[in-house]
Amino acid sequence: MTAQQHTTIGDVFSAGAEEFHRWSPLLWDRVGDATAAAAAPEPGERVLDACCGAGASALPAARAAGGGGTVDAVDLSRSLLDIGERRAREEGLENIRFHRHDVTKWSLPDDGNDSGYDVVQCALGVFFFPDMDRDTAALARLLRPGGRLAVTVWEKGALGGWGQALKSAVETERAWPGSSQSAQLARIETAESLASWMKGLGLTDPHVVRRELDVPLTVESAWDLAVGSGTRALLDGLAPAAVERVHARFTDLIATASVTDLDVRILTGTAAAA
Numbered sequence: 001m002t003a004q005q006h007t008t009i010g011d012v013f014s015a016g017a018e019e020f021h022r023w024s025p026l027l028w029d030r031v032g033d034a035t036a037a038a039a040a041p042e043p044g045e046r047v048l049d050a051c052c053g054a055g056a057s058a059l060p061a062a063r064a065a066g067g068g069g070t071v072d073a074v075d076l077s078r079s080l081l082d083i084g085e086r087r088a089r090e091e092g093l094e095n096i097r098f099h100r101h102d103v104t105k106w107s108l109p110d111d112g113n114d115s116g117y118d119v120v121q122c123a124l125g126v127f128f129f130p131d132m133d134r135d136t137a138a139l140a141r142l143l144r145p146g147g148r149l150a151v152t153v154w155e156k157g158a159l160g161g162w163g164q165a166l167k168s169a170v171e172t173e174r175a176w177p178g179s180s181q182s183a184q185l186a187r188i189e190t191a192e193s194l195a196s197w198m199k200g201l202g203l204t205d206p207h208v209v210r211r212e213l214d215v216p217l218t219v220e221s222a223w224d225l226a227v228g229s230g231t232r233a234l235l236d237g238l239a240p241a242a243v244e245r246v247h248a249r250f251t252d253l254i255a256t257a258s259v260t261d262l263d264v265r266i267l268t269g270t271a272a273a274a
């Protein structure tokens with residue numbers, strides 16, 4: 001999450017941190033594991049985890065990098081960072097540092113090692129950047145020659161049933177807003193377009209892995225996802241009674257349509273710095 005969007009993204013995710021974390025074992029940690037597996041940090045390597053949230057991809061990266069490696073986990077949501085720090089302590093991971101910072105303005109730490117990161121990874125985050133091309137390219141420049149960038153995004157059509165129910169419910173109270181995030185994601189939501197985009201950033205040997213995850217859904221967890229992710233911003237400015245009407249309508253739509261599984265399809269692209 002970036003500073004330019006702090007009031008709409010950083011604050012939104014902090015406000016929904018409790019609901020967000022309830023989804024960690026169901027979804028976020030699984031996406032994070034997939035991202036870190038594709039990035040494949042090795043023992044002793046130096047990793048930057050951009051838009052780290054509650055540590056879904058940063059924690060497995062820290063495990064892989066081991067005691068000789070380091071992970072800088074960067075996000076704007078203080079509440080999610082607090083959760084990530086707690087989880088790292090519970091695991092006894094001492095090689096990970098959580099930073100509240102605008103990752104699009106991040107630079108190499110002044111620790112005497114200016115060779116660059118071995119890995120930069122970002123799970124479900126690049127489409128939140130103010131300028132996805134410019135800001136991801138800046139992150140790629142933090143890599144050492146031959147270092148790896150790993151980016152995970154939603155595949156086109158993912159979250160369909162849940163998303164349609166939320167859209168219909170919100171539209172009972174307000175017009176559905178367009179967003180720069182949706183427009184940016186639309187540019188990289190196929191394996192071909194993601195690989196081409198990464199190559200256009202000056203990276204080499206792009207490779208994309210597609211994954212489907214089996215994620216059960218209940219009416220309660222469906223609402224937790226709505227208010228514990230970026231879609232929470234759709235409710236900003238609505239009166240409490242209006243939010244309750246959206247909630248009731250959404251719950252009814254999920255139940256009536258028998259949406260019992262979340263359609264989770266993700267793409268993880270990896271590429272190397274020249």
